[in-house]
Amino acid sequence: MWETIIVNPFTNVLLLIYKLIGGNFGIAIILFTILIRLVTHPLMASQIKSSAKMTEFQQSKQWQDIQKKHKGDKEKLAQEQMKLYKELGISPFASCLPSLVQIPLIFGLYQSIMRALAATPSQLLILTRTVYPFFHLSDLVPLNSQFLWMNLGQPERVYMFGVGVPLLAIVVAITTYVQSKVTMPASPNPNDQGAMMNKMMALYMPLLLGYFALTFASGLSIYFITGNLIGIAQYALLGKVNWRALIPGYKPGTIPPARNK
Amino acid sequence: MKKKYLILIGSLLALAVVLGGCATGLTASSWPGITADAEYAYIAGGPHVYAVNLQTGVEVWRFPAKAATATPFFATPKITPDGQLIVGSFDHKLYSLNPQTGTENWRFELAKDRWIAGVLVSEDTIYAANADYSLYAVTFAGKSKWAAPFKADQAIWGSPVTDGTNVYFGTLGRKVYAVNVQTGKQTWAQSVDGAILGSPVVGPKNTLYVGTYGGALITLNALNGEILHQVSTSSWIWSGPTQDGTNLYVGDAGGKFYAIPLTEGGQAWTKDLNGTIIGSPIVNNSTIIVGTESGNIYFMDNTGENMRPVAVPGIINATPCLAGELVLVAPTNGDNLLVALDQSGSIKWSFTPAK
Numbered sequence: 001m002w003e004t005i006i007v008n009p010f011t012n013v014l015l016l017i018y019k020l021i022g023g024n025f026g027i028a029i030i031l032f033t034i035l036i037r038l039v040t041h042p043l044m045a046s047q048i049k050s051s052a053k054m055t056e057f058q059q060s061k062q063w064q065d066i067q068k069k070h071k072g073d074k075e076k077l078a079q080e081q082m083k084l085y086k087e088l089g090i091s092p093f094a095s096c097l098p099s100l101v102q103i104p105l106i107f108g109l110y111q112s113i114m115r116a117l118a119a120t121p122s123q124l125l126i127l128t129r130t131v132y133p134f135f136h137l138s139d140l141v142p143l144n145s146q147f148l149w150m151n152l153g154q155p156e157r158v159y160m161f162g163v164g165v166p167l168l169a170i171v172v173a174i175t176t177y178v179q180s181k182v183t184m185p186a187s188p189n190p191n192d193q194g195a196m197m198n199k200m201m202a203l204y205m206p207l208l209l210g211y212f213a214l215t216f217a218s219g220l221s222i223y224f225i226t227g228n229l230i231g232i233a234q235y236a237l238l239g240k241v242n243w244r245a246l247i248p249g250y251k252p253g254t255i256p257p258a259r260n261k
Numbered sequence: 262m263k264k265k266y267l268i269l270i271g272s273l274l275a276l277a278v279v280l281g282g283c284a285t286g287l288t289a290s291s292w293p294g295i296t297a298d299a300e301y302a303y304i305a306g307g308p309h310v311y312a313v314n315l316q317t318g319v320e321v322w323r324f325p326a327k328a329a330t331a332t333p334f335f336a337t338p339k340i341t342p343d344g345q346l347i348v349g350s351f352d353h354k355l356y357s358l359n360p361q362t363g364t365e366n367w368r369f370e371l372a373k374d375r376w377i378a379g380v381l382v383s384e385d386t387i388y389a390a391n392a393d394y395s396l397y398a399v400t401f402a403g404k405s406k407w408a409a410p411f412k413a414d415q416a417i418w419g420s421p422v423t424d425g426t427n428v429y430f431g432t433l434g435r436k437v438y439a440v441n442v443q444t445g446k447q448t449w450a451q452s453v454d455g456a457i458l459g460s461p462v463v464g465p466k467n468t469l470y471v472g473t474y475g476g477a478l479i480t481l482n483a484l485n486g487e488i489l490h491q492v493s494t495s496s497w498i499w500s501g502p503t504q505d506g507t508n509l510y511v512g513d514a515g516g517k518f519y520a521i522p523l524t525e526g527g528q529a530w531t532k533d534l535n536g537t538i539i540g541s542p543i544v545n546n547s548t549i550i551v552g553t554e555s556g557n558i559y560f561m562d563n564t565g566e567n568m569r570p571v572a573v574p575g576i577i578n579a580t581p582c583l584a585g586e587l588v589l590v591a592p593t594n595g596d597n598l599l600v601a602l603d604q605s606g607s608i609k610w611s612f613t614p615a616k
């Protein structure tokens with residue numbers, strides 16, 4: 001099921017792009033990432049809107065009054081919160097869902113990259129059985145796994161004075177951090193749970209994706225970096241990028257909120 | 262609010278675990294390689310190389326003693342005339358082991374990629390082809406023989422062969438190479454229609470045969486690489502052909518098995534077997550033995566007659582191996598790592614490594 005729905009189509013699309021652009025697997029991954037982002041753009045737009053609504057909700061007087069009123073009764077507070085969500089048309093999971101959708105995509109892409117590069121006999125055998133009949137795989141094998149200085153099927157290192165520096169992993173961590181910071185919804189309330197969680201995510205996500213980039217095939221890092229840059233671009237297009245969040249000491253609410261489109 | 266972020270963080274951690282497991286699984290992905298001497302069968306079967314007593318089917322030793330996920334062995338081991346067992350690993354190292362005890366003599370560490378092909382052993386040299394596009398000539402002491410390894414255009418997955426003058430091998434880059442055994446310099450290189458995943462075969466009258474992933478069996482002039490003729494097969498060819506002095510035998514992914522006269526070309530006979538043929542056939546006197554992915558080992562006369570399939574649990578991708586009167590088979594995805602059949606096809610013993 002997983003193979004039929006995710007891995008096989010991903011692998012074939014990757015190979016198709018690879019073939020169309022004349023055999024550059026790195027560019028194929030970048031184009032494929034853009035394609036995935038285009039397809040999931042409606043989800044992303046909905047996530048951005050939901051996050052904005054949620055921030056608005058957290059800061060609303062109505063919600064703060066309810067919190068004060070039911071301070072000692074967690075159950076009642078939760079009931080009132082759900083009621084208010086319903087009234088205002090907020091889905092508590094709407095801002096989280098697009099991120100969850102990314103997870104099978106990352107997993108599927110990783111498997112597709114490794115499968116397409118077919119670095120071992122079993123992988124080539126599986127690839128042979130994965131490609132759709134219109135491909136003449138023998139014309140494509142072996143795939144060119146070199147992109148810039150990288151072997152896309154191996155974790156990347158740049159050797160400087162005999163030391164292997166994981167340049168791509170560092171770039172993945174930085175771009176993930178930048179994306180998290182500039183797209184984080186501004187909340188002037190220091191007790192805002194959502195804002196605290198966002199801060200946590202802004203810290204953990206770069207570390208986690210940086211670890212993936214350090215450990216796994218560099219093709220996956222290309223996906224992460226491209227995805228991060230496109231993510232920032234998508235937020236920018238919707239007018240939700242806050243570059244000032246990158247300034248050290250920046251406090252939300254000290255600058256005008258980003259324009260809404 | 263807390264709950265949804267916990268779900269997200271949990272999912273990301275799950276992804277880390279899944280990707281980690283996936284990466285480990287992918288690096289150890291091939292099928293076993295087998296060889297044998299008078300006493301033992303040697304099988305490169307994943308985390309270990311095992312020596313198994315041919316009489317009893319009992320494990321004698323395993324190398325390394327403790328499994329390391331980064332050191333899987335799949336390349337067919339080979340024995341040198343001075344009694345060393347040479348086997349390459351996916352950890353980029355080529356090991357020399359004592360066949361009696363499994364202790365390490367030396368390791369050759371110059372390669373930069375996986376050892377997928379088994380080595381070629383001559384009277385005094387080990388010719389070892391690596392996925393790092395290189396052919397290495399190694400002395401029996403584990404030192405480089407040539408000034409530099411021979412660099413090909415692409416990864417080499419099939420064992421090289423020699424006629425004493427040149428070493429011949431094919432690459433995934435659709436090229437066949439002849440390299441001088443003494444100098445390590447290229448004698449010739451020839452492009453063919455598909456990647457070469459298996460070994461070439463040296464034939465009579467300066468001929469060389471290769472099977473391709475493009476679905477062809479090609480005859481080349483071993484002196485200059487000129488393509489003499491080409492036979493199209495029904496599907497791709499994985500492992501190389503085998504010859505018995507009269508015919509060349511090869512199977513393809515479509516399950517078609519071919520016997521092609523060495524001298525005249527054309528086809529002596531063909532057989533439709535049940536399942537994809539990945540491993541090379543082997544010849545035992547006038548009997549041809551070949552395995553298929555459907556889990557059958559086929560015994561047949563060299564005329565294509567008297568074909569009898571023997572079912573072995575699992576997928577047969579590895580080339581079988583002759584050990585005296587025994588036929589050794591290494592099934593993948595079966596209960597056993599090694600199965601010994603007698604000439605009638607009856608199972609004499611099977612070997613499953615203890616955990």
